[in-house]
Amino acid sequence: MTTIFEAIGILRKVFDKFAGKEGDAKTLTKKELTELLKEQLGGAPPKQAEMDKFFKMLDDDGDGVVNFNExxxxxxxxANKDLTFL
Incomplete structure (x- = not known):
């Protein structure tokens, strides 16, 4: 397996660890994404309004959840910069 496919596999494994705790196992709710950010990146937007804005930015198709592609x-x-809310 190539390095790029290994990296994608790791991303998938992390996504799957958090997805589906509140519903569909193929998507992240806002709460699930917040937990992922806290555990994997050391933080999430500190204010609810900031998290709402961040989530809306990620939810490209506007369906209220973040899928794997998003x-x-x-x-x-x-990948090459720190998240602004950390």
């Missing part, structure tokens, strides 16, 4: 965009966009 989560991967978060990871890719922030």
């Amino acid at each position: 989560y991967v965009v978060l990871c890719a966009k922030n």
Whole structure:
């Protein structure tokens, strides 16, 4: 397996660890995403309004949850920089 597929596998494993605790195992709710950010990145937006804005930015299709593709965009966009809310 190539390094890129190993990396994608790790992203999938982390996503799956948090997805589905509140519903669909193929998506992250706002609460699940907050838990993922706290555990994996050391923090989440400190204020609810900031988390709401951040979540809305990630929820590209506006369905109220973050799917794996939307989560991967978060990871890719922030691969070379710190998240502003940390």
